[in-house]
Amino acid sequence: MTTIVIATRNAHKVGEIRAILGGASQFLMLNDFPDPPKVVEDAGTFDGNATKKAVELARWLAVTFPPTRHSSPLFVLADDSGLEVDALDGAPGVHSARFAAPDSAKSGNTSDADNNARLLQLLKDVPLEKRRARFHCVIALVAIDSQSAIRNPQLFDGACEGWIGFAPRGKNGFGYDPLFVPVGFEQSFAELDEDVKNKLSHRAKALEKLKAYFTTK
Numbered sequence: 001m002t003t004i005v006i007a008t009r010n011a012h013k014v015g016e017i018r019a020i021l022g023g024a025s026q027f028l029m030l031n032d033f034p035d036p037p038k039v040v041e042d043a044g045t046f047d048g049n050a051t052k053k054a055v056e057l058a059r060w061l062a063v064t065f066p067p068t069r070h071s072s073p074l075f076v077l078a079d080d081s082g083l084e085v086d087a088l089d090g091a092p093g094v095h096s097a098r099f100a101a102p103d104s105a106k107s108g109n110t111s112d113a114d115n116n117a118r119l120l121q122l123l124k125d126v127p128l129e130k131r132r133a134r135f136h137c138v139i140a141l142v143a144i145d146s147q148s149a150i151r152n153p154q155l156f157d158g159a160c161e162g163w164i165g166f167a168p169r170g171k172n173g174f175g176y177d178p179l180f181v182p183v184g185f186e187q188s189f190a191e192l193d194e195d196v197k198n199k200l201s202h203r204a205k206a207l208e209k210l211k212a213y214f215t216t217k
Contacts, residue, residue, distance in 0.1 A: 001024050001025065001026055002023075002024070002025045002026070002073045002075065002214075003025070003026045003028065003073065003074050003075070004017075004021070004025055004026070004027050004028070004075045004076075004077055005028045005029070005032075005033075005057065005061060005074070005075070005076045005077070006027060006028065006029050006030075006077050006078075007030065007039070007053045007054060007057045007076065007077065007078035007079075008029055008030060008078075008079075009029060009030045009031050010029075011029070013079075013203075014027055014029050016198060016203065016204070016207075017077070017207060019198075020204060020207040020208065020211060021207065021210065021211055021214070023214070033061075033064070033065070036057065036060060037056055037057060037060050039052060039053045039056045039057070041053065041080065041094070043094070044094060045094065045138075046080040046081060046082065046093075046094060046136060046137070046138040046157075047080075047138050047140075047155055047157075049080035049094060049138075050078050050079050050080040050138045050139060050140035050155070051078075051140045051153050051155070053078035053080070053140070054076045054077065054078035054140035054141065054142040054153055055140075055142055055150065055153060057076050057078065057142075058076040058142040058144055058150050059150060061074070061076065061144060062144050062148040062149075062150060063148070073143070074143070074144045075141055075142065075143050075144070076141070076142045076143075076144070077139060077140070077141050077142075077210075078139070078140050078142075079137055079138065079139045079140070079203065079206070080094065080137070080138055081096075081135065081136060081137035081138070081202055081203060082094055082095070082096030082097070082135070082136060083096050083119075083133060083134075083135055083136075083175075083176045083180070084133060084134050084135075084136050085119070085123070085131070085132075085133040085164060086130070086132045086133065087123060087126050087130050087131060087132075088122060088123075092115070092119070096115070096175070096176070097109045097110070097115070097175075098110050098115075099115040099118055099119065100114035100115045100117070100118045112174060112175055112176075115175070115176065116168055116176060116178065116179055119164065119176065119179065120166070120167070120179070123164055128163065131163045131164040131165075132161070132162075132163050133161075133162055133163055133164050133180065134159045134160060134161045134162065134202070135159065135160045135162075135176075135180065135201065135202040136157070136158075136159045136202055137157065137158050137159070137201075137202035137203045137205070137206045138155060138156070138157045138206065139155070139156045139157070139158075139203075139206045139207065139210055140153045140154070140155055141153060141154045141155075141156070141210060141213075142154075154213065156206045156207075156209040156210045156213065157206055157209070158201075158202045158203060158204065158205025158206030158207070158208070158209065159202050159205065160182055160200050160201055160202045160205070161182070161183045162180050162181050162182040162183050162185075163180075163181055163183075164176075164179050164180065164181075165178075165179050165180070165181050165188055167179075168188075168190070169187070169188045169190060169191055170187070170188045170189070170190025170191035170192075171190060172189075172190050172191065172192065172193075172194065172197075173188070173189045173190030173197070174190075176189075177189035177190040177197075178190040182200050
């Protein structure tokens with residue numbers, strides 16, 4: 001049985017990953033370990049943040065939970081994602097969770113309501129045809145071999161294209177979901193059923209690539 005350690009405390013995210021990858025794998029999260037490292041996500045790209053989280057957690061696990069203590073292959077999975085708006089030159093990007101902060105590069109996360117309000121303010125004079133955007137996700141996968149060596153990370157990306165609405169709509173989402181309308185739909189992400197959204201999502205598309213990678217290994 002393959003063991004995949006996911007660099008998150010978000011049980012909803014773990015459930016989504018388990019549902020897509022499935023198979024005979026054991027899925028663990030940060031809550032399953034005592035005092036895992038806290039990784040500062042200070043890279044300028046989704047690739048950089050996902051890789052940093054996966055590598056630092058893998059290095060810690062190689063010492064505290066080495067392969068000699070279990071018989072299954074051990075992998076570490078980390079992701080980073082956010083919203084990219086073309087009219088804002090790709091912002092908020094890696095700063096999506098703290099977009100409303102005065103210094104989003106250094107500050108902690110800000111509320112969804114504040115982030116959405118700032119986005120709408122910046123786009124107040126932008127017409128519909130120029131409000132194209134996408135949710136973008138990058139997943140980094142790191143293997144720990146039988147000698148506790150860390151292998152080079154494999155990267156898998158996914159995107160969901162859409163546009164930014166003029167006002168929040170819906171109650172079923174979080175983050176920028178009330179403002180984001182995916183291509184081919186008139187409803188926002190926050191108005192769509194969870195099953196539909198999961199099939200469209202940027203993370204789901206990246207996970208499908210990861211699933212294909214495991215299938216061919």
